[in-house]
Amino acid sequence: MLEALWNNVDYIASVVLFCIGLYIIIAKNNLIKKFLGLNIMETAVFSFIIALGVIDGGDAPIMGAGAQAPFSSPVPQALVLTGIVVAVSTTALALSLIIRIYRQCGTIEADELREME
Amino acid sequence: MKKAFVAALLIVTAIPLLIGVVALPPHGDPDTPVHTHISARYLEEGREEAGADNIVTGVLLNYRGLDTAGEVTVIFTALMAGLAVLISHKKQPEGDATYDAAEAAAEDAPVRAPVSPVVSFVVRLLAPFIALFAVYVIVNGHVTPGGGFQGGAILGALFIALTIVLGRERTRTLMPRLAQPWMQGAALLTFVGVGIVGGALTGHFLGYPAQASLHLARELMMLVLEAGIGLGGAAVFATLFLQMEAE
Numbered sequence: 552m553l554e555a556l557w558n559n560v561d562y563i564a565s566v567v568l569f570c571i572g573l574y575i576i577i578a579k580n581n582l583i584k585k586f587l588g589l590n591i592m593e594t595a596v597f598s599f600i601i602a603l604g605v606i607d608g609g610d611a612p613i614m615g616a617g618a619q620a621p622f623s624s625p626v627p628q629a630l631v632l633t634g635i636v637v638a639v640s641t642t643a644l645a646l647s648l649i650i651r652i653y654r655q656c657g658t659i660e661a662d663e664l665r666e667m668e
Numbered sequence: 669m670k671k672a673f674v675a676a677l678l679i680v681t682a683i684p685l686l687i688g689v690v691a692l693p694p695h696g697d698p699d700t701p702v703h704t705h706i707s708a709r710y711l712e713e714g715r716e717e718a719g720a721d722n723i724v725t726g727v728l729l730n731y732r733g734l735d736t737a738g739e740v741t742v743i744f745t746a747l748m749a750g751l752a753v754l755i756s757h758k759k760q761p762e763g764d765a766t767y768d769a770a771e772a773a774a775e776d777a778p779v780r781a782p783v784s785p786v787v788s789f790v791v792r793l794l795a796p797f798i799a800l801f802a803v804y805v806i807v808n809g810h811v812t813p814g815g816g817f818q819g820g821a822i823l824g825a826l827f828i829a830l831t832i833v834l835g836r837e838r839t840r841t842l843m844p845r846l847a848q849p850w851m852q853g854a855a856l857l858t859f860v861g862v863g864i865v866g867g868a869l870t871g872h873f874l875g876y877p878a879q880a881s882l883h884l885a886r887e888l889m890m891l892v893l894e895a896g897i898g899l900g901g902a903a904v905f906a907t908l909f910l911q912m913e914a915e
């Protein structure tokens with residue numbers, strides 16, 4: 552059990568990061584902090600997917616002179632690149648919405664917003 | 669009460685995740701399904717088939733080109749949604765006679781925080797080098813690590829730094845009003861354009877000619893896509909920043 556844990560310590564780091572992000576989303580009141588938490592969760596997922604594609608002693612999947620097998624898997628890296636861009640887009644949209652909420656309500660604390668209704 | 673609830677929820681989330689992670693094959697093992705299925709083929713044939721030394725770029729722009737086109741659409745949609753959310757406020761409030769054009773212009777007038785001379789000097793000094801690096805990253809995306817998204821992010825960051833140091837009036841000339849919509853949609857437009865060219869050559873949207881003699885054509889298509897993604901990405905970041913900074 553412990554050995555399995557130690558072998559997969561990279562994945563466990565992702566799980567820890569994921570839980571930190573989840574904690575921030577639930578526990579923090581400020582909307583911007585909540586979205587920072589969401590970004591941390593996204594980072595956890597990305598690092599997990601990247602870690603899946605790593606190979607022991609592997610090189611970057613770039614061919615050409617001096618390229619030496621084994622190579623890390625290129626598919627997770629391409630998927631994560633897509634994911635990062637989508638994460639940036641959602642963050643930009645979320646921040647725009649938060650700016651709008653602040654203008655309309657004068658606060659971005661979740662509990663104060665709830666009281667306003 | 670709330671703290672106990674949060675702790676319980678975190679534990680309930682973490683335990684199944686940890687159990688699942690421990691059951692995975694050891695990290696870095698070359699015999700896991702990630703490495704033995706599709707990646708193996710991409711690594712073996714990708715260089716000739718996709719026309720890019722960097723297999724990640726090959727996967728991104730050739731094998732999964734449609735995926736990337738969808739992703740570019742996501743960025744563009746996010747930009748449009750962000751602008752819609754931010755701009756709609758600026759409409760003239762009804763029945764408010766005191767709100768006239770001059771006042772609106774005064775509201776738009778930049779309120780600049782003072783910038784330290786050190787920051788200002790360093791940004792001015794480094795700007796051309798950062799721009800050169802961004803172009804290098806974009807153009808070499810199919811040979812070295814990098815590509816349109818990364819280079820676009822560098823260009824966008826450069827634009828933001830310059831806006832902070834020089835003020836928005838001066839950096840705005842980098843994005844002329846007439847060219848602005850074309851720059852924001854550049855990534856999507858190049859994907860449609862290259863897709864149609866690929867369609868004319870191969871019969872499939874975003875298809876790449878497969879003959880070995882057309883290696884240069886494949887490389888050129890990728891280069892155009894990378895340039896479009898880079899320019900479009902930078903324009904999206906810049907527009908969102910300008911819009912948010914206008915508050």
